[in-house]
Amino acid sequence: MLEAEQILHERYQLKQQLGHNAGRQTWLAEDLGVSPPELVVVKLLAFGGDVNWDDLKLFEREAQVLKQLNHPRIPKYLDYFNIDDRVLWFGLVHNYIPGSSLKEQLNQGKRFTEGEVRQIAVDVLKIIEFLHQLNPAVLHRDIKPSNLILGDDGQIYVIDFGSVQDRASQEGATFTVVGTYGYAPMEQFGGRAVPASDLYGLGATLIHLLTRTAPADLPQRNLRICFKDQVNLSANLISWIQKLTEPAPEQRFKSASEAILALELGMTLNTPKSNKLIKLPRSNFVNNSGQGGVLDDRVPVPDEIKGWNWGAFLIPGFWPIVILNKEETLRSTIFTNYFIQRSVYRSIHSGSL
Template sequence: MSDRDWETPLTSNTLEQRYEIIQQLAKKAGRRTLLARDRKTEELVVVKLLSFTSDFEWDALKLFEREAKILQAISHPAIPRYLDYYELDFNNGNKGFALVQTYISGKSIEEYLKSGRSFDEVEIKQLAKAVLEILIYLHGRQPPVIHRDIKPSNILLGDRSGNSIGQVYLVDFGSVQTLAAKEGGTMTVVGTYGYMPPEQFGDRTVPASDLYSLGTTLVYLVTGTHPADLPQKDGRIQFELLTNLSLEFTQWLRRMIEPSLERRFTSAEHALQELIQPQLVDIVLSTTQQPSDSKVKLTRKADTLEILLPAKGWNFGVGFTTAFTTFYNLILVPATGIAFSPYWRISHPLIWLIVGGLWYGNYILISGVLKYLLKRVRLKISSQEIELTHEIIGWKYRHIFNASKQDVSALKLIYGYHGNRRYMHIWIGKNRYELWGDSILTEPEMEWLAQEVSSCLGIEISREPNFYIPKGD
């Protein structure tokens, strides 16, 4: 269908002798979106045209009529307002329809991204809050109204004011659905790939489906990459390593894009409440829980996950070292002193070497006992970095590593390695570090903590094959 076929018999640039066409905003098969001026009000309007072309599908008319009907029934300052709807006769003899709605001045998120603008976490939260408030209004209608096509090109931003991101608008209700319409018959599967939740592909749409689309839109903003181009694991988009978001916002965003409806936020109200007042304990995605007898201390703050492993306490190694230290100080040191007593006043290097050796031995033995009894392992993961330290009574005596979260390349649980023990290793680039072994943790504790670290970092845990290396090989 040529552009001339879209002209009405009245005039080439005016519809119904009222709407003066200024420019074309968008087009696709059988449809046009135009910017026009209403001669009666002198205001700018948007006119959507639908024509019965040779490739016309009745589903298109059904969606077009539903958009007009729903826009006529709703009223929200962040949604285009319905103005008019009428039938048209085109020059080629085809019939068509026109939907007129208010024009919203602003650029889409998509346009801002393509122009190179970036959004920080504060701005993205403002955007999320604004869209959620719109969704609360739509989903609260009777019957609930589901947009079904939330994406960067359908979210507009007005002029910024101060530290605010500006007025946020939700447009293009061409894919809209109500639950009543769904119950009345089969729905057309619509949406945009990359932003559609799994259930929408199966012709099932619920209010939480809009939350998934909003979540993937926000993922696009924080990563700069289209959601369809990001890696996935078990159907969930893996975005965490490409961002420097706070832990609380990362976990909130995970809930928004959960492929499973059961694990996604149930409503826009719930999502908004968690965004404003995060409850990290409630939204951790671990599939395991802390064993009831575990003494590990796990703390979640606004943007930090901290794991503190207790000291090993008294065991055979500590008992043996303590016994030897007692023998060393009560028997070996006095015996050595008696043996060399005639020479104590002689300034001989050998005497000082023996004395120094005795004191150094004491230091090694006593510090070893203290480490066994009091050493604790602390793993701290913040929004930007990960740190592993050893400490005694709050004093960090050994700094294992401090790295950016983006430098973490792998997590591995190794079973049956070196005498059939269990270890958890983390790779920072090409360097490997042991987080902890089973000399401190039980197997349930190991699995629980591995899930917690994996969830926080957004990295899948891999497990080494179970094998045993005999001593002497």
């Protein structure tokens, strides 16, 4: 039986229990091995009883992965040990992050604004992007409000890598089923996680923050979480979250970076429904895209981007869209022979200059 003030591994003095569940305990402790002592988090697993070999493998994997990670918004690995005191305990130590989880904030009555949710989404996606770009890719597999910490420094941290998978899932491969109901997508409960599984977890988390209702308690239609009638959000953010939480992983964004780009562009830059191909004087542009078609159009500048001087955006799979802001007019010149769907630009055809 572990108690406050008890010293483990001749170094870690337990101060406050942060959580417990089925043979697992998490403690805030003081590391007496440094001067002055520093606060750390000690995660403990009691082997035996409800805890089996698969649980121990996941625990050891968490330690191994954390040891290899180096990111300012991910807990820093400090130590791994085991002690045999009538019960065989395995311990993982990482640095303490002052702050509170998003779940705690919800429980305290916090209501998240659209702006706050957008910022949280971008912050978490940047961490997910880092994990997925590692070789081999690291999949968190348990993104949810309780695993996202809003630090006292105002930054978002991703914690609890107890469900982590340190390689991308291969076709036909099977893995331990982990995740939290409501936040984990269907493919994960089938034992197969992919990078898009973490995007689903983020989308479900954002739905929870916005509706203040756990996604598992919201109605579903065709396996899709129904939430838009319970929120007052811009249409583009609703569409963006819906894409994150598509039941089929191939229907979600292909990567965290693509999701960030779509969110920043707003998915709302609409031009009139026209397929008119305008031939412009060559002095106005240089077409080195290899594409024959040009669409040049002008529409009022959306409020979201007023004040920009100019910008060039690369959309995966398409040629550059160049946007020039002059007074209250948005000029879009596109070289492409692709169709850009979802009402960004419609009816674009190739032609000859």
